Amino acid sequence: MPISIMLDAGHGGRDPGAVYNGRQEKDDTLRLTLAVGEILQNHGLDVEYTRTTDIYQSPYEKAMEANNAGVDYFVSIHRNSFPTDNVVSGVQSLVYNLSGIKLEMAENINDQLEAVGFVNLGVEARPNLIVLNRTKMPAVLVEAGFINSNTDNALFDENFDDIAQAIASGILDTLNHPDSVPDPSVYYVQVGSFRNPAYANRLLNELLEQDYTASIVEGDGFFRVRVGSFENLEDAAEMEQDLKRAGYPTIIVS
CATH class of the missing domain: 3.40.630.40 (Zn-dependent exopeptidases)
Structure with missing residues:
Protein backbone atom coordinates (compact mmCIF):
# COMPACT_ATOMS: atom_id res chain seq x y z
CA MET A 1 0.00 0.00 0.00
CA ASN A 176 13.23 6.52 2.43
CA HIS A 177 14.27 6.39 6.09
CA PRO A 178 13.49 2.95 7.57
CA ASP A 179 11.55 4.54 10.46
CA SER A 180 9.37 6.76 8.27
CA VAL A 181 6.50 4.29 7.77
CA PRO A 182 4.76 3.62 11.08
CA ASP A 183 4.01 0.06 12.11
CA PRO A 184 0.21 0.01 12.15
CA SER A 185 0.04 -2.76 14.76
CA VAL A 186 0.58 -0.67 17.91
CA TYR A 187 0.91 2.98 18.90
CA TYR A 188 2.06 4.81 22.03
CA VAL A 189 1.81 8.39 23.24
CA GLN A 190 5.25 9.55 24.34
CA VAL A 191 5.28 12.32 26.95
CA GLY A 192 8.97 12.57 27.78
CA SER A 193 12.48 11.45 26.83
CA PHE A 194 15.31 11.76 29.34
CA ARG A 195 18.94 10.80 29.73
CA ASN A 196 18.53 10.85 33.50
CA PRO A 197 16.37 7.90 34.66
CA ALA A 198 15.37 9.78 37.81
CA TYR A 199 13.47 12.35 35.71
CA ALA A 200 11.78 9.58 33.74
CA ASN A 201 10.71 7.78 36.91
CA ARG A 202 9.36 11.01 38.38
CA LEU A 203 7.17 11.56 35.32
CA LEU A 204 6.14 7.90 35.28
CA ASN A 205 4.94 8.05 38.89
CA GLU A 206 3.07 11.29 38.20
CA LEU A 207 1.21 9.66 35.32
CA LEU A 208 0.49 6.47 37.24
CA GLU A 209 -1.00 8.50 40.09
CA GLN A 210 -3.48 9.90 37.55
CA ASP A 211 -4.36 6.37 36.38
CA TYR A 212 -2.61 6.61 33.04
CA THR A 213 -1.19 3.30 31.78
CA ALA A 214 2.38 4.53 31.60
CA SER A 215 5.73 2.79 31.20
CA ILE A 216 9.40 3.54 30.52
CA VAL A 217 11.19 2.29 27.40
CA GLU A 218 14.98 2.39 27.52
CA GLY A 219 17.19 2.62 24.44
CA ASP A 220 20.01 4.60 22.84
CA GLY A 221 20.88 6.17 26.18
CA PHE A 222 17.38 7.61 26.67
CA PHE A 223 14.53 6.74 29.02
CA ARG A 224 11.26 7.37 27.18
CA VAL A 225 8.00 7.70 29.11
CA ARG A 226 5.03 6.43 27.15
CA VAL A 227 1.30 5.93 27.67
CA GLY A 228 -0.50 3.05 26.01
CA SER A 229 -0.39 0.84 23.84
CA PHE A 230 -3.15 1.35 21.25
CA GLU A 231 -4.07 -0.88 18.34
CA ASN A 232 -5.26 1.98 16.14
CA LEU A 233 -4.15 5.54 15.53
CA GLU A 234 -7.52 7.05 16.39
CA ASP A 235 -7.38 5.77 19.98
CA ALA A 236 -3.79 6.97 20.34
CA ALA A 237 -4.75 10.40 19.02
CA GLU A 238 -7.63 10.62 21.51
CA MET A 239 -5.24 9.85 24.37
CA GLU A 240 -2.73 12.35 22.99
CA GLN A 241 -5.36 15.11 23.07
CA ASP A 242 -6.27 14.18 26.64
CA LEU A 243 -2.62 14.39 27.71
CA LYS A 244 -2.19 17.71 25.87
CA ARG A 245 -5.15 19.15 27.75
CA ALA A 246 -3.48 17.98 30.97
CA GLY A 247 -0.42 20.03 30.02
CA TYR A 248 1.97 17.33 28.78
CA PRO A 249 4.08 17.57 25.62
CA THR A 250 3.15 14.63 23.42
CA ILE A 251 4.08 12.73 20.30
CA ILE A 252 2.54 9.55 18.88
CA VAL A 253 5.10 6.83 18.22
CA SER A 254 4.82 3.30 16.94
Missing part, protein backbone atom coordinates in the same frame (compact mmCIF):
# COMPACT_ATOMS: atom_id res chain seq x y z
CA PRO A 2 1.55 3.37 -1.00
CA ILE A 3 2.41 6.03 1.56
CA SER A 4 -0.26 8.72 1.62
CA ILE A 5 0.24 12.45 2.14
CA MET A 6 -2.09 15.42 2.18
CA LEU A 7 -0.71 18.67 0.79
CA ASP A 8 -2.23 21.92 1.92
CA ALA A 9 -1.93 25.14 -0.09
CA GLY A 10 -2.00 27.81 2.59
CA HIS A 11 -4.93 30.27 2.74
CA GLY A 12 -7.34 30.58 -0.21
CA GLY A 13 -10.64 32.14 -1.20
CA ARG A 14 -11.49 35.16 0.95
CA ASP A 15 -8.23 34.68 2.86
CA PRO A 16 -5.38 35.86 0.62
CA GLY A 17 -2.69 35.32 3.24
CA ALA A 18 0.18 37.79 3.10
CA VAL A 19 0.02 40.38 0.31
CA TYR A 20 2.90 42.38 -1.20
CA ASN A 21 2.65 44.72 -4.21
CA GLY A 22 -0.48 42.92 -5.35
CA ARG A 23 1.08 39.49 -4.98
CA GLN A 24 -1.06 37.15 -2.84
CA GLU A 25 0.28 34.29 -0.78
CA LYS A 26 -2.73 32.08 -1.62
CA ASP A 27 -1.80 32.10 -5.33
CA ASP A 28 1.86 31.21 -4.80
CA THR A 29 1.00 28.41 -2.39
CA LEU A 30 -1.57 26.79 -4.66
CA ARG A 31 0.73 26.81 -7.66
CA LEU A 32 3.61 25.39 -5.65
CA THR A 33 1.53 22.78 -3.83
CA LEU A 34 0.15 21.35 -7.07
CA ALA A 35 3.67 21.18 -8.53
CA VAL A 36 5.01 19.37 -5.46
CA GLY A 37 2.07 16.96 -5.52
CA GLU A 38 2.69 16.04 -9.15
CA ILE A 39 6.30 15.14 -8.35
CA LEU A 40 5.29 13.04 -5.36
CA GLN A 41 2.64 11.22 -7.38
CA ASN A 42 5.23 10.42 -10.02
CA HIS A 43 7.29 8.79 -7.24
CA GLY A 44 4.43 6.52 -6.21
CA LEU A 45 2.91 8.42 -3.29
CA ASP A 46 -0.84 8.64 -2.79
CA VAL A 47 -1.32 12.44 -2.79
CA GLU A 48 -4.42 14.27 -1.61
CA TYR A 49 -5.01 18.02 -1.38
CA THR A 50 -6.97 20.26 0.97
CA ARG A 51 -7.67 22.46 -2.05
CA THR A 52 -6.88 22.50 -5.76
CA THR A 53 -8.75 25.75 -6.52
CA ASP A 54 -9.14 29.17 -4.92
CA ILE A 55 -11.48 28.27 -2.07
CA TYR A 56 -11.48 29.13 1.63
CA GLN A 57 -11.13 26.53 4.38
CA SER A 58 -10.41 27.23 8.02
CA PRO A 59 -7.26 25.69 9.50
CA TYR A 60 -9.50 23.42 11.59
CA GLU A 61 -11.32 22.20 8.48
CA LYS A 62 -7.99 21.41 6.84
CA ALA A 63 -6.79 19.43 9.85
CA MET A 64 -10.05 17.49 10.05
CA GLU A 65 -9.92 16.76 6.31
CA ALA A 66 -6.49 15.19 6.77
CA ASN A 67 -7.65 13.21 9.81
CA ASN A 68 -10.76 11.93 8.05
CA ALA A 69 -8.71 10.90 5.02
CA GLY A 70 -6.41 8.86 7.27
CA VAL A 71 -3.25 9.99 5.48
CA ASP A 72 0.20 9.17 6.80
CA TYR A 73 1.66 12.71 6.56
CA PHE A 74 0.49 16.31 6.23
CA VAL A 75 2.49 19.16 4.66
CA SER A 76 1.18 22.73 4.52
CA ILE A 77 2.90 25.16 2.15
CA HIS A 78 3.00 28.91 2.82
CA ARG A 79 4.94 32.09 2.08
CA ASN A 80 6.32 34.02 5.04
CA SER A 81 6.03 37.74 5.80
CA PHE A 82 7.85 40.29 7.98
CA PRO A 83 6.50 43.61 9.31
CA THR A 84 9.10 45.56 7.32
CA ASP A 85 9.54 44.89 3.60
CA ASN A 86 12.86 43.58 2.26
CA VAL A 87 14.47 43.12 5.65
CA VAL A 88 14.28 39.35 6.17
CA SER A 89 14.58 36.55 3.61
CA GLY A 90 14.87 32.79 3.74
CA VAL A 91 12.96 29.56 4.26
CA GLN A 92 11.66 28.21 7.54
CA SER A 93 9.66 25.15 8.50
CA LEU A 94 7.34 24.79 11.49
CA VAL A 95 6.39 21.68 13.47
CA TYR A 96 4.37 20.97 16.61
CA ASN A 97 7.51 20.10 18.57
CA LEU A 98 11.15 19.43 17.78
CA SER A 99 11.06 15.65 17.74
CA GLY A 100 10.18 12.67 15.60
CA ILE A 101 9.85 12.09 11.89
CA LYS A 102 8.17 15.48 11.35
CA LEU A 103 11.32 17.25 12.52
CA GLU A 104 13.45 15.14 10.20
CA MET A 105 11.15 15.94 7.29
CA ALA A 106 11.22 19.67 8.07
CA GLU A 107 15.01 19.67 8.24
CA ASN A 108 15.30 17.73 4.98
CA ILE A 109 12.97 20.16 3.20
CA ASN A 110 14.93 23.16 4.50
CA ASP A 111 18.24 21.62 3.43
CA GLN A 112 16.93 21.02 -0.07
CA LEU A 113 15.59 24.57 -0.34
CA GLU A 114 18.89 25.95 0.91
CA ALA A 115 20.58 24.15 -1.99
CA VAL A 116 18.31 26.05 -4.38
CA GLY A 117 19.60 29.34 -2.97
CA PHE A 118 17.39 30.29 -0.02
CA VAL A 119 18.78 31.28 3.36
CA ASN A 120 17.97 28.45 5.77
CA LEU A 121 16.27 29.95 8.85
CA GLY A 122 15.83 26.54 10.46
CA VAL A 123 12.93 24.67 12.04
CA GLU A 124 10.79 26.15 14.80
CA ALA A 125 8.26 24.55 17.14
CA ARG A 126 4.79 26.15 16.90
CA PRO A 127 2.43 24.10 19.08
CA ASN A 128 -0.30 26.76 18.80
CA LEU A 129 -0.93 26.29 15.06
CA ILE A 130 -4.11 24.31 14.39
CA VAL A 131 -2.80 22.48 11.32
CA LEU A 132 0.07 21.22 13.48
CA ASN A 133 -1.69 20.49 16.76
CA ARG A 134 -5.00 19.08 15.50
CA THR A 135 -3.64 16.75 12.82
CA LYS A 136 -3.24 13.15 13.96
CA MET A 137 -0.30 12.41 11.68
CA PRO A 138 3.21 13.95 11.43
CA ALA A 139 2.71 17.48 10.09
CA VAL A 140 5.06 20.13 8.70
CA LEU A 141 4.35 23.73 7.65
CA VAL A 142 6.84 25.06 5.08
CA GLU A 143 7.40 28.82 4.67
CA ALA A 144 8.80 28.99 1.13
CA GLY A 145 10.50 32.37 1.38
CA PHE A 146 9.18 35.80 2.36
CA ILE A 147 6.55 37.26 0.08
CA ASN A 148 7.66 40.79 0.99
CA SER A 149 11.28 40.09 0.05
CA ASN A 150 12.22 40.98 -3.51
CA THR A 151 15.15 38.60 -3.22
CA ASP A 152 12.95 35.65 -2.25
CA ASN A 153 10.31 36.48 -4.87
CA ALA A 154 12.90 36.58 -7.63
CA LEU A 155 14.25 33.24 -6.44
CA PHE A 156 10.71 31.83 -6.24
CA ASP A 157 9.83 32.91 -9.77
CA GLU A 158 13.11 32.14 -11.50
CA ASN A 159 13.65 28.74 -9.84
CA PHE A 160 10.05 27.60 -9.37
CA ASP A 161 10.54 24.08 -10.73
CA ASP A 162 13.67 23.59 -8.62
CA ILE A 163 11.80 24.76 -5.51
CA ALA A 164 8.97 22.31 -6.11
CA GLN A 165 11.53 19.56 -6.62
CA ALA A 166 13.38 20.59 -3.45
CA ILE A 167 10.28 20.30 -1.27
CA ALA A 168 9.35 16.98 -2.86
CA SER A 169 12.90 15.69 -2.44
CA GLY A 170 12.92 16.66 1.23
CA ILE A 171 9.74 14.66 1.73
CA LEU A 172 10.98 11.69 -0.30
CA ASP A 173 14.36 11.66 1.47
CA THR A 174 12.51 11.33 4.76
CA LEU A 175 10.24 8.57 3.53
Whole structure:
Protein backbone atom coordinates (compact mmCIF):
# COMPACT_ATOMS: atom_id res chain seq x y z
CA MET A 1 0.00 0.00 0.00
CA PRO A 2 1.55 3.37 -1.00
CA ILE A 3 2.41 6.03 1.56
CA SER A 4 -0.26 8.72 1.62
CA ILE A 5 0.24 12.45 2.14
CA MET A 6 -2.09 15.42 2.18
CA LEU A 7 -0.71 18.67 0.79
CA ASP A 8 -2.23 21.92 1.92
CA ALA A 9 -1.93 25.14 -0.09
CA GLY A 10 -2.00 27.81 2.59
CA HIS A 11 -4.93 30.27 2.74
CA GLY A 12 -7.34 30.58 -0.21
CA GLY A 13 -10.64 32.14 -1.20
CA ARG A 14 -11.49 35.16 0.95
CA ASP A 15 -8.23 34.68 2.86
CA PRO A 16 -5.38 35.86 0.62
CA GLY A 17 -2.69 35.32 3.24
CA ALA A 18 0.18 37.79 3.10
CA VAL A 19 0.02 40.38 0.31
CA TYR A 20 2.90 42.38 -1.20
CA ASN A 21 2.65 44.72 -4.21
CA GLY A 22 -0.48 42.92 -5.35
CA ARG A 23 1.08 39.49 -4.98
CA GLN A 24 -1.06 37.15 -2.84
CA GLU A 25 0.28 34.29 -0.78
CA LYS A 26 -2.73 32.08 -1.62
CA ASP A 27 -1.80 32.10 -5.33
CA ASP A 28 1.86 31.21 -4.80
CA THR A 29 1.00 28.41 -2.39
CA LEU A 30 -1.57 26.79 -4.66
CA ARG A 31 0.73 26.81 -7.66
CA LEU A 32 3.61 25.39 -5.65
CA THR A 33 1.53 22.78 -3.83
CA LEU A 34 0.15 21.35 -7.07
CA ALA A 35 3.67 21.18 -8.53
CA VAL A 36 5.01 19.37 -5.46
CA GLY A 37 2.07 16.96 -5.52
CA GLU A 38 2.69 16.04 -9.15
CA ILE A 39 6.30 15.14 -8.35
CA LEU A 40 5.29 13.04 -5.36
CA GLN A 41 2.64 11.22 -7.38
CA ASN A 42 5.23 10.42 -10.02
CA HIS A 43 7.29 8.79 -7.24
CA GLY A 44 4.43 6.52 -6.21
CA LEU A 45 2.91 8.42 -3.29
CA ASP A 46 -0.84 8.64 -2.79
CA VAL A 47 -1.32 12.44 -2.79
CA GLU A 48 -4.42 14.27 -1.61
CA TYR A 49 -5.01 18.02 -1.38
CA THR A 50 -6.97 20.26 0.97
CA ARG A 51 -7.67 22.46 -2.05
CA THR A 52 -6.88 22.50 -5.76
CA THR A 53 -8.75 25.75 -6.52
CA ASP A 54 -9.14 29.17 -4.92
CA ILE A 55 -11.48 28.27 -2.07
CA TYR A 56 -11.48 29.13 1.63
CA GLN A 57 -11.13 26.53 4.38
CA SER A 58 -10.41 27.23 8.02
CA PRO A 59 -7.26 25.69 9.50
CA TYR A 60 -9.50 23.42 11.59
CA GLU A 61 -11.32 22.20 8.48
CA LYS A 62 -7.99 21.41 6.84
CA ALA A 63 -6.79 19.43 9.85
CA MET A 64 -10.05 17.49 10.05
CA GLU A 65 -9.92 16.76 6.31
CA ALA A 66 -6.49 15.19 6.77
CA ASN A 67 -7.65 13.21 9.81
CA ASN A 68 -10.76 11.93 8.05
CA ALA A 69 -8.71 10.90 5.02
CA GLY A 70 -6.41 8.86 7.27
CA VAL A 71 -3.25 9.99 5.48
CA ASP A 72 0.20 9.17 6.80
CA TYR A 73 1.66 12.71 6.56
CA PHE A 74 0.49 16.31 6.23
CA VAL A 75 2.49 19.16 4.66
CA SER A 76 1.18 22.73 4.52
CA ILE A 77 2.90 25.16 2.15
CA HIS A 78 3.00 28.91 2.82
CA ARG A 79 4.94 32.09 2.08
CA ASN A 80 6.32 34.02 5.04
CA SER A 81 6.03 37.74 5.80
CA PHE A 82 7.85 40.29 7.98
CA PRO A 83 6.50 43.61 9.31
CA THR A 84 9.10 45.56 7.32
CA ASP A 85 9.54 44.89 3.60
CA ASN A 86 12.86 43.58 2.26
CA VAL A 87 14.47 43.12 5.65
CA VAL A 88 14.28 39.35 6.17
CA SER A 89 14.58 36.55 3.61
CA GLY A 90 14.87 32.79 3.74
CA VAL A 91 12.96 29.56 4.26
CA GLN A 92 11.66 28.21 7.54
CA SER A 93 9.66 25.15 8.50
CA LEU A 94 7.34 24.79 11.49
CA VAL A 95 6.39 21.68 13.47
CA TYR A 96 4.37 20.97 16.61
CA ASN A 97 7.51 20.10 18.57
CA LEU A 98 11.15 19.43 17.78
CA SER A 99 11.06 15.65 17.74
CA GLY A 100 10.18 12.67 15.60
CA ILE A 101 9.85 12.09 11.89
CA LYS A 102 8.17 15.48 11.35
CA LEU A 103 11.32 17.25 12.52
CA GLU A 104 13.45 15.14 10.20
CA MET A 105 11.15 15.94 7.29
CA ALA A 106 11.22 19.67 8.07
CA GLU A 107 15.01 19.67 8.24
CA ASN A 108 15.30 17.73 4.98
CA ILE A 109 12.97 20.16 3.20
CA ASN A 110 14.93 23.16 4.50
CA ASP A 111 18.24 21.62 3.43
CA GLN A 112 16.93 21.02 -0.07
CA LEU A 113 15.59 24.57 -0.34
CA GLU A 114 18.89 25.95 0.91
CA ALA A 115 20.58 24.15 -1.99
CA VAL A 116 18.31 26.05 -4.38
CA GLY A 117 19.60 29.34 -2.97
CA PHE A 118 17.39 30.29 -0.02
CA VAL A 119 18.78 31.28 3.36
CA ASN A 120 17.97 28.45 5.77
CA LEU A 121 16.27 29.95 8.85
CA GLY A 122 15.83 26.54 10.46
CA VAL A 123 12.93 24.67 12.04
CA GLU A 124 10.79 26.15 14.80
CA ALA A 125 8.26 24.55 17.14
CA ARG A 126 4.79 26.15 16.90
CA PRO A 127 2.43 24.10 19.08
CA ASN A 128 -0.30 26.76 18.80
CA LEU A 129 -0.93 26.29 15.06
CA ILE A 130 -4.11 24.31 14.39
CA VAL A 131 -2.80 22.48 11.32
CA LEU A 132 0.07 21.22 13.48
CA ASN A 133 -1.69 20.49 16.76
CA ARG A 134 -5.00 19.08 15.50
CA THR A 135 -3.64 16.75 12.82
CA LYS A 136 -3.24 13.15 13.96
CA MET A 137 -0.30 12.41 11.68
CA PRO A 138 3.21 13.95 11.43
CA ALA A 139 2.71 17.48 10.09
CA VAL A 140 5.06 20.13 8.70
CA LEU A 141 4.35 23.73 7.65
CA VAL A 142 6.84 25.06 5.08
CA GLU A 143 7.40 28.82 4.67
CA ALA A 144 8.80 28.99 1.13
CA GLY A 145 10.50 32.37 1.38
CA PHE A 146 9.18 35.80 2.36
CA ILE A 147 6.55 37.26 0.08
CA ASN A 148 7.66 40.79 0.99
CA SER A 149 11.28 40.09 0.05
CA ASN A 150 12.22 40.98 -3.51
CA THR A 151 15.15 38.60 -3.22
CA ASP A 152 12.95 35.65 -2.25
CA ASN A 153 10.31 36.48 -4.87
CA ALA A 154 12.90 36.58 -7.63
CA LEU A 155 14.25 33.24 -6.44
CA PHE A 156 10.71 31.83 -6.24
CA ASP A 157 9.83 32.91 -9.77
CA GLU A 158 13.11 32.14 -11.50
CA ASN A 159 13.65 28.74 -9.84
CA PHE A 160 10.05 27.60 -9.37
CA ASP A 161 10.54 24.08 -10.73
CA ASP A 162 13.67 23.59 -8.62
CA ILE A 163 11.80 24.76 -5.51
CA ALA A 164 8.97 22.31 -6.11
CA GLN A 165 11.53 19.56 -6.62
CA ALA A 166 13.38 20.59 -3.45
CA ILE A 167 10.28 20.30 -1.27
CA ALA A 168 9.35 16.98 -2.86
CA SER A 169 12.90 15.69 -2.44
CA GLY A 170 12.92 16.66 1.23
CA ILE A 171 9.74 14.66 1.73
CA LEU A 172 10.98 11.69 -0.30
CA ASP A 173 14.36 11.66 1.47
CA THR A 174 12.51 11.33 4.76
CA LEU A 175 10.24 8.57 3.53
CA ASN A 176 13.23 6.52 2.43
CA HIS A 177 14.27 6.39 6.09
CA PRO A 178 13.49 2.95 7.57
CA ASP A 179 11.55 4.54 10.46
CA SER A 180 9.37 6.76 8.27
CA VAL A 181 6.50 4.29 7.77
CA PRO A 182 4.76 3.62 11.08
CA ASP A 183 4.01 0.06 12.11
CA PRO A 184 0.21 0.01 12.15
CA SER A 185 0.04 -2.76 14.76
CA VAL A 186 0.58 -0.67 17.91
CA TYR A 187 0.91 2.98 18.90
CA TYR A 188 2.06 4.81 22.03
CA VAL A 189 1.81 8.39 23.24
CA GLN A 190 5.25 9.55 24.34
CA VAL A 191 5.28 12.32 26.95
CA GLY A 192 8.97 12.57 27.78
CA SER A 193 12.48 11.45 26.83
CA PHE A 194 15.31 11.76 29.34
CA ARG A 195 18.94 10.80 29.73
CA ASN A 196 18.53 10.85 33.50
CA PRO A 197 16.37 7.90 34.66
CA ALA A 198 15.37 9.78 37.81
CA TYR A 199 13.47 12.35 35.71
CA ALA A 200 11.78 9.58 33.74
CA ASN A 201 10.71 7.78 36.91
CA ARG A 202 9.36 11.01 38.38
CA LEU A 203 7.17 11.56 35.32
CA LEU A 204 6.14 7.90 35.28
CA ASN A 205 4.94 8.05 38.89
CA GLU A 206 3.07 11.29 38.20
CA LEU A 207 1.21 9.66 35.32
CA LEU A 208 0.49 6.47 37.24
CA GLU A 209 -1.00 8.50 40.09
CA GLN A 210 -3.48 9.90 37.55
CA ASP A 211 -4.36 6.37 36.38
CA TYR A 212 -2.61 6.61 33.04
CA THR A 213 -1.19 3.30 31.78
CA ALA A 214 2.38 4.53 31.60
CA SER A 215 5.73 2.79 31.20
CA ILE A 216 9.40 3.54 30.52
CA VAL A 217 11.19 2.29 27.40
CA GLU A 218 14.98 2.39 27.52
CA GLY A 219 17.19 2.62 24.44
CA ASP A 220 20.01 4.60 22.84
CA GLY A 221 20.88 6.17 26.18
CA PHE A 222 17.38 7.61 26.67
CA PHE A 223 14.53 6.74 29.02
CA ARG A 224 11.26 7.37 27.18
CA VAL A 225 8.00 7.70 29.11
CA ARG A 226 5.03 6.43 27.15
CA VAL A 227 1.30 5.93 27.67
CA GLY A 228 -0.50 3.05 26.01
CA SER A 229 -0.39 0.84 23.84
CA PHE A 230 -3.15 1.35 21.25
CA GLU A 231 -4.07 -0.88 18.34
CA ASN A 232 -5.26 1.98 16.14
CA LEU A 233 -4.15 5.54 15.53
CA GLU A 234 -7.52 7.05 16.39
CA ASP A 235 -7.38 5.77 19.98
CA ALA A 236 -3.79 6.97 20.34
CA ALA A 237 -4.75 10.40 19.02
CA GLU A 238 -7.63 10.62 21.51
CA MET A 239 -5.24 9.85 24.37
CA GLU A 240 -2.73 12.35 22.99
CA GLN A 241 -5.36 15.11 23.07
CA ASP A 242 -6.27 14.18 26.64
CA LEU A 243 -2.62 14.39 27.71
CA LYS A 244 -2.19 17.71 25.87
CA ARG A 245 -5.15 19.15 27.75
CA ALA A 246 -3.48 17.98 30.97
CA GLY A 247 -0.42 20.03 30.02
CA TYR A 248 1.97 17.33 28.78
CA PRO A 249 4.08 17.57 25.62
CA THR A 250 3.15 14.63 23.42
CA ILE A 251 4.08 12.73 20.30
CA ILE A 252 2.54 9.55 18.88
CA VAL A 253 5.10 6.83 18.22
CA SER A 254 4.82 3.30 16.94
